[in-house]
Amino acid sequence: MNARNIMVFTLIILAIVGLGSWLVENPLGLLRKILVTAAVIGIIYFIYRRWFSRRRGAGSNEQRAFLKAAKQSKKRLKKKSTAKTPKTTVSPLSKKRTTRKKSNANLTVIEGKKNKKNNRASF
Numbered sequence: 001m002n003a004r005n006i007m008v009f010t011l012i013i014l015a016i017v018g019l020g021s022w023l024v025e026n027p028l029g030l031l032r033k034i035l036v037t038a039a040v041i042g043i044i045y046f047i048y049r050r051w052f053s054r055r056r057g058a059g060s061n062e063q064r065a066f067l068k069a070a071k072q073s074k075k076r077l078k079k080k081s082t083a084k085t086p087k088t089t090v091s092p093l094s095k096k097r098t099t100r101k102k103s104n105a106n107l108t109v110i111e112g113k114k115n116k117k118n119n120r121a122s123f
Contacts (some may be wrong), residue, residue, distance in 0.1 A: 065104045 001009075022030045 062103065 019030070
């Protein structure tokens with residue numbers, strides 16, 4: 001064991017001994033201390049979730065676009081599962097093309113190394 005492990009082990013043992021003696025001497029005080037600590041941690045966690053979840057981008061355009069696409073996908077899957085109709089043969093030319101709305105996603109093309117030759121020895 002290295003020095004760090006020995007210190008951590010010693011601190012854990014001391015904490016257990018301290019909590020045990022406090023439990024024997026003043027159990028109600030220990031319970032109250034644990035409840036107050038849990039309440040403070042819960043309040044801090046609640047504030048953190050409320051404050052930082054909005055800042056992290058929950059209201060951003062990308063997040064809204066993703067949620068909208070997820071809803072559309074769910075609707076599409078729901079329609080497919082509920083409306084099972086018998087297949088009819090329709091020629092592809094007779095189907096009307098639907099105009100699609102331009103998506104809000106900004107997609108970019110990353111240039112690769114397609115035209116560069118590999119310098120490998122062929123066997």
